[in-house]
Every structure is written in structure tokens, then in C-alpha cells.
Amino acid sequence: MQKQDNTMHQFDAIYGEISNVYHEINRKLGLTDTESIVLYSVAVDENVSQKAICSLSGLSKQTINSAIKKMINDGILEPLSGHKNEKLTPTKKGQKIIDEKISILIDMENRIFTSWAPDERKIFIDLYARYLDMLKDECDSLEV
Numbered sequence: 237m238q239k240q241d242n243t244m245h246q247f248d249a250i251y252g253e254i255s256n257v258y259h260e261i262n263r264k265l266g267l268t269d270t271e272s273i274v275l276y277s278v279a280v281d282e283n284v285s286q287k288a289i290c291s292l293s294g295l296s297k298q299t300i301n302s303a304i305k306k307m308i309n310d311g312i313l314e315p316l317s318g319h320k321n322e323k324l325t326p327t328k329k330g331q332k333i334i335d336e337k338i339s340i341l342i343d344m345e346n347r348i349f350t351s352w353a354p355d356e357r358k359i360f361i362d363l364y365a366r367y368l369d370m371l372k373d374e375c376d377s378l379e380v
Contacts, residue, residue, distance in 0.1 A: 270303040
């Protein structure tokens with residue numbers, strides 16, 4: 237087995253720490269990580285479906301489905317017709333959570349990204365997208 241490149245080790249450490257910081261933000265906002273992901277998705281895309289949330293978050297269908305069912309039962313979200321791929325909309329209670337909590341997270345992210353020069357943002361996104369594309373290619377060619 238080849239030893240991990242130090243740069244890749246740094247990337248893994250930063251990626252893990254980012255996940256930890258998001259978890260801490262969600263804890264301070266009084267939300268579970270999954271609730272935050274679902275409500276964030278609803279806040280930024282008024283046409284988001286359960287399937288899209290799974291795809292965007294990388295979380296399992298079961299995890300997202302359980303969170304959505306709980307939020308529907310708690311009066312936070314409502315599907316328009318009850319289908320899994322149907323648009324999810326916040327109730328008044330859900331919109332209040334988005335306005336009071338999720339907007340804090342969105343504002344934090346916006347402050348960070350807008351503090352970078354436009355060319356820095358483009359480089360960051362381009363490299364991250366390239367890493368993802370190459371990782372997908374590696375995954376597709378993986379044979380165990």
C-alpha cells in the first residue's frame with residue numbers, strides 16, 4: 237500500500253474539520269445535521285425534492301426520508317402531493333426556522349465566499365469540481 241501524500245492528508249484533515257464545524261453550527265442552532273441539510277435545501281431551492289436532497293447531500297434515502305417524515309409530522313414541512321419526488325415546502329413554522337436559523341448559516345457562508353476575490357472563488361470551485369470529477373472517474377474504474 238502506498239503511503240498517503242501529505243497534501244492529501246491535509247485535505248482530508250480540513251474536510252473533516254469543516255464537517256465538525258458544520259456540526260457545531262447546527263448544534264448551536266438547535267438542529268440536527270440532517271434537519272439542517274433538509275431545511276437548507278428547501279431554503280435555497282423552492283423546487284427541491286427528497287431525491288434531489290439525497291443527491292446533493294450524499295446522505296442515504298432512508299436518512300433523508302426519516303428526517304422529512306419527522307419534519308412533516310412536526311409541522312415544519314409539507315409535500316404538495318405526498319410523492320417522494322414532490323416539491324417540499326416549509327409550513328409557517330418551517331419558514332420561521334429557516335428565517336431564524338438557516339439564514340444564519342447561509343449568511344455565514346456568503347460572508348466567507350464574498351470575502352474572497354472573484355478569481356479566488358472561481359479557482360476554489362474549479363479545483364473542487366475537478367477533484368470531484370476525477371474521484372468519480374476513479375470510482376467508476378474501481379474493481380475489487
